[in-house]
Amino acid sequence: MTPTNRDLRDEIRDYWSDRAATFDDDPGHRIDADMVAWQDLFRRHLGDAQGRALLDLASGTGEIARLCRSLGFAVTGLDWSEPMLERARAKLPDVTFLQADAERTTLPSASMDVIVTRHLVWTLVDPVAAFAEWFRVLRPGGTLLVVDGDFVSRSLLGRIVQIMSPRGPQTESAARHKDILSRVHFSAGARADHVAGLLHAAGFDRIDIDTNLAPIHRAQSAQLGWRKSLLRRSEHRYAISATKPLAS
Numbered sequence: 001m002t003p004t005n006r007d008l009r010d011e012i013r014d015y016w017s018d019r020a021a022t023f024d025d026d027p028g029h030r031i032d033a034d035m036v037a038w039q040d041l042f043r044r045h046l047g048d049a050q051g052r053a054l055l056d057l058a059s060g061t062g063e064i065a066r067l068c069r070s071l072g073f074a075v076t077g078l079d080w081s082e083p084m085l086e087r088a089r090a091k092l093p094d095v096t097f098l099q100a101d102a103e104r105t106t107l108p109s110a111s112m113d114v115i116v117t118r119h120l121v122w123t124l125v126d127p128v129a130a131f132a133e134w135f136r137v138l139r140p141g142g143t144l145l146v147v148d149g150d151f152v153s154r155s156l157l158g159r160i161v162q163i164m165s166p167r168g169p170q171t172e173s174a175a176r177h178k179d180i181l182s183r184v185h186f187s188a189g190a191r192a193d194h195v196a197g198l199l200h201a202a203g204f205d206r207i208d209i210d211t212n213l214a215p216i217h218r219a220q221s222a223q224l225g226w227r228k229s230l231l232r233r234s235e236h237r238y239a240i241s242a243t244k245p246l247a248s
């Protein structure tokens, strides 16, 4: 076998790069009929934008950046996948998108008023390093908003849906996803209280776990179809906001 120094991070980046072309076609990724419900969630945790500097970590195709810009934030996006960045830049030509690892952003300390990230935390290799980095980049008094979920554990409802309507044969992409998921930090699923504990250890305070994502799931239900919609509602999905204390 040819020796290689590719590591898990390279595999994760390549996995997302290979999904970039069709990412927005997947219902639930592109924000559409659910835009107002997402705006409500972000306003609830971040307040009025007032032109504050916001970093969208793991910006993907730019959907969360688009949402935050619509609220009036001065948005910068960051992702490590060039094909994802290409799509985000084409969608939002006036937004700056940087290529970097979210665990080592290279951004100046205290340079952002707000950091948001959707569906990154579950796939972090080293969340302790990542949260320390985000704490550094936020200005004192700044807010972090994490939107994520436990995509491993299945509730009773989730198990019933899977028995009633099993998935077809596993695709190559789904097999890669499963393999990566088995090797990341949150391989047993990113539970909100576990994530909140790590945020607290990184120095964040005023940590608020919000599991009321039902308005978003309701708005998505027509595009998701009944199976995916029920599964989504059965999952442990959440938003966590946290503040960098003023005296830090």
Ligand SMILES: C[S@@+](CC[C@H](N)C(=O)[O-])C[C@H]1O[C@@H](n2cnc3c(N)ncnc32)[C@H](O)[C@@H]1O
Binding pocket: 012, 013, 016, 017, 029, 057, 058, 059, 060, 061, 062, 063, 064, 078, 079, 080, 081, 084, 100, 101, 102, 103, 117, 118, 119, 120, 123
């Ligand atoms: C599930 S997609 C989410 C995209 C976007 N946040 C959204 O909600 O539409 C995950 C994204 O995270 C990016 N990503 C994963 N780990 C990363 C890391 N350590 N640094 C930067 N980007 C990362 C991937 O390239 C991919 O674009």
